Amino acid sequence: MIDSFPFDEWSEDIAAFWTFGPGNSTGTYVLTVLGILVMVAAFVGFVWLENRKLQAQAELLRAAGGIPAPGGVPPGPGPSQPPLAGPSTHPGE
Amino acid sequence: MASLLAQATQIEDQLGLDSAILAEQFYFYTVVVMWLIHIGFMAYEGGASRRKNVMSTAMKNILTIAVVTPSFYYFGWYIYGCFQHGGPAEGHAGPAEFPGFCGATAPWSDAMGPNLQDHISAVFFLAFLLFSWTTGSIMSGAVIERIRLSAYLILTMLLGSAVWIMDAAWGWSSGGWLVTRFGFHDSIASLVVHGVAGAFALGVLLNLGPRIGKYDRAGLARTFRGHNTHLTLMGLMLIFTGFYGFYAACLVIQSTIQPGWLNIYLSPTTLGAIAFVITVGFAGGFTGGWFASKGDPFWTLSGGLAGVISVSAGADVYHPSLAYILAISGGMLAVWSGLWIERKLRVDDAVGAVAVHGVCGFYGVLLVGIFAGGFPTGVNNVETSLGGQVMGMLAFFPLAFLPGYIVSWVLKYFNLLRVPPEVELEGLDMAEFQADFFPEFERVPETIVLPSGEEVESAPVLLEAFADVNGRSASAERRMS
Numbered sequence: 153m154i155d156s157f158p159f160d161e162w163s164e165d166i167a168a169f170w171t172f173g174p175g176n177s178t179g180t181y182v183l184t185v186l187g188i189l190v191m192v193a194a195f196v197g198f199v200w201l202e203n204r205k206l207q208a209q210a211e212l213l214r215a216a217g218g219i220p221a222p223g224g225v226p227p228g229p230g231p232s233q234p235p236l237a238g239p240s241t242h243p244g245e
Numbered sequence: 246m247a248s249l250l251a252q253a254t255q256i257e258d259q260l261g262l263d264s265a266i267l268a269e270q271f272y273f274y275t276v277v278v279m280w281l282i283h284i285g286f287m288a289y290e291g292g293a294s295r296r297k298n299v300m301s302t303a304m305k306n307i308l309t310i311a312v313v314t315p316s317f318y319y320f321g322w323y324i325y326g327c328f329q330h331g332g333p334a335e336g337h338a339g340p341a342e343f344p345g346f347c348g349a350t351a352p353w354s355d356a357m358g359p360n361l362q363d364h365i366s367a368v369f370f371l372a373f374l375l376f377s378w379t380t381g382s383i384m385s386g387a388v389i390e391r392i393r394l395s396a397y398l399i400l401t402m403l404l405g406s407a408v409w410i411m412d413a414a415w416g417w418s419s420g421g422w423l424v425t426r427f428g429f430h431d432s433i434a435s436l437v438v439h440g441v442a443g444a445f446a447l448g449v450l451l452n453l454g455p456r457i458g459k460y461d462r463a464g465l466a467r468t469f470r471g472h473n474t475h476l477t478l479m480g481l482m483l484i485f486t487g488f489y490g491f492y493a494a495c496l497v498i499q500s501t502i503q504p505g506w507l508n509i510y511l512s513p514t515t516l517g518a519i520a521f522v523i524t525v526g527f528a529g530g531f532t533g534g535w536f537a538s539k540g541d542p543f544w545t546l547s548g549g550l551a552g553v554i555s556v557s558a559g560a561d562v563y564h565p566s567l568a569y570i571l572a573i574s575g576g577m578l579a580v581w582s583g584l585w586i587e588r589k590l591r592v593d594d595a596v597g598a599v600a601v602h603g604v605c606g607f608y609g610v611l612l613v614g615i616f617a618g619g620f621p622t623g624v625n626n627v628e629t630s631l632g633g634q635v636m637g638m639l640a641f642f643p644l645a646f647l648p649g650y651i652v653s654w655v656l657k658y659f660n661l662l663r664v665p666p667e668v669e670l671e672g673l674d675m676a677e678f679q680a681d682f683f684p685e686f687e688r689v690p691e692t693i694v695l696p697s698g699e700e701v702e703s704a705p706v707l708l709e710a711f712a713d714v715n716g717r718s719a720s721a722e723r724r725m726s
Contacts, residue, residue, distance in 0.1 A: 174355055175353060175354045175355025175356070175357070175358060175360075176353060176354060176355065177353075180352075180353035180358070181353050183353075184319065184352045184353045187315065187318075187319065187352075188319050190315075191312075191315045191316060191319065194311075194312075195312070195395075195398070195399065195402075198308075198312075198394070198395040198398055199395040199399075199661060201395075202393055202394050202395045202677070203393075203395070203661065205676055205677060206393065206664055206665055206668055206676050206677075207665070208676075209665075209667075209668050209671075209675065209676035210665035210667045210668055210676075213667040213668070213671060214667065
């Protein structure tokens with residue numbers, strides 16, 4: 153029965169369909185440009201957000217009146233920014 | 246007669262379709278197997294990092310995929326298709342008029358999306374994308390525990406989607422100028438993936454500097470204790486497993502013509518030949534690494550990786566016995582060069598990536614010039630030679646080292662390369678994620694191994710080193726003001 157399906161017709165119909173049009177068309181040029189813009193924005197976001205986090209933590213540590221004892225401080229009592237959104241990774245919270 | 250001809254045509258069409266679908270499935274599953282390389286990198290580097298940096302280390306590996314994938318789709322694949330002659334291919338009259346394979350690599354082409362007539366382009370692209378992740382990830386381990394995540398992402402995007410793929414266009418394609426003019430032969434990417442990533446990482450490390458406390462005031466190297474060596478070794482074993490997918494994906498299926506397989510230069514080979522060499526390469530590399538390091542577990546396994554990298558360039562032509570011997574030498578070279586880089590060059594490469602991938606990648610290409618000279622490489626049958634291999638090395642070292650050095654220098658200039666020293670001392674996970682990722686495990690004091698071999702609590706050592714770093718920063722600020 154499967155051989156009786158009109159694959160050729162379907163293939164032609166499906167091949168003609170592509171979100172925003174087939175290759176080398178205005179639609180694919182626009183999508184490409186949009187994708188590149190989003191990618192660049194993501195890079196800027198990575199830099200900006202991380203810089204904010206690092207500077208905030210460094211300020212907290214300086215304001216705490218000393219430098220952290222490396223490797224010996226449990227995460228709870230030490231200076232810390234507010235936890236990230238989502239399930240807590242701090243025991244007891 | 247007409248009926249027979251019609252039947253023959255039908256059979257021919259069917260064979261063509263079967264062959265295309267076979268190739269499509271083959272590359273798809275190499276991609277699945279190659280994911281193991283990235284699971285492995287994450288485990289390997291996570292285990293090598295101290296407890297306070299575990300998640301920031303792992304996040305680098307995960308987000309490598311997030312940044313290299315789009316940048317390779319938009320730019321990297323086009324570089325591979327269109328820069329094989331050195332500069333961009335001629336004929337760029339308009340975006341729809343790129344010539345030949347170059348045209349199929351533009352992100353808006355009909356080969357770069359759903360296409361019922363094309364079974365190959367998408368999976369071939371994906372296989373190369375996985376090579377790009379791998380290349381970007383090689384640098385990842387070298388820079389752990391002090392680089393900013395965002396700086397790493399910029400650098401890995403550059404390495405994975407521009408630098409390595411440019412050298413692949415030049416020396417790892419049938420039309421690359423190094424191949425067609427000099428017979429450059431690096432069939433399973435000793436240099437074009439590993440060597441280049443190692444050279445790029447070296448450029449970054451020179452600007453990044455060592456972790457706080459890595460060297461004492463006399464310049465002697467201390468050793469940090471990774472929080473889970475077993476995890477590191479398991480990661481390496483996963484990388485090795487994924488390497489079989491990597492090796493297989495480096496071949497081209499041509500199932501309608503004997504022997505059915507071609508290397509990346511379209512010279513005939515077999516899957517069995519390269520499987521021979523990779524397996525024997527691990528055996529030799531483990532052996533060399535074990536003896537050179539006197540049984541150190543980290544270097545024994547890294548020796549396996551180095552052994553394979555050393556024989557990859559000639560994996561399609563080496564006899565297994567030759568590969569075994571050469572891989573032993575590669576495993577030993579990785580250990581010796583790694584210790585030299587750490588102790589004499591005073592470059593803090595946390596996982597020995599420059600030695601294992603960089604030094605052995607270049608070594609592997611040199612070995613082909615010595616042991617496989619005269620092999621007719623590529624569609625032009627240009628004989629491989631020592632001179633041609635050296636030509637490739639001379640072209641690729643600056644191509645890799647300079648972008649890594651220059652871009653990391655720029656990031657350093659804007660204070661975007663390295664985390665603040667306080668954050669480094671406390672551990673990156675608290676600043677990045679506000680969490681310890683082993684919350685139910687009791688904390689024990691972190692230790693460090695002194696140059697004398699004595700293992701001591703790290704806090705006093707690191708605090709003293711921190712004071713030195715801060716002193717230097719303060720005096721630099723005074724000079725600036």
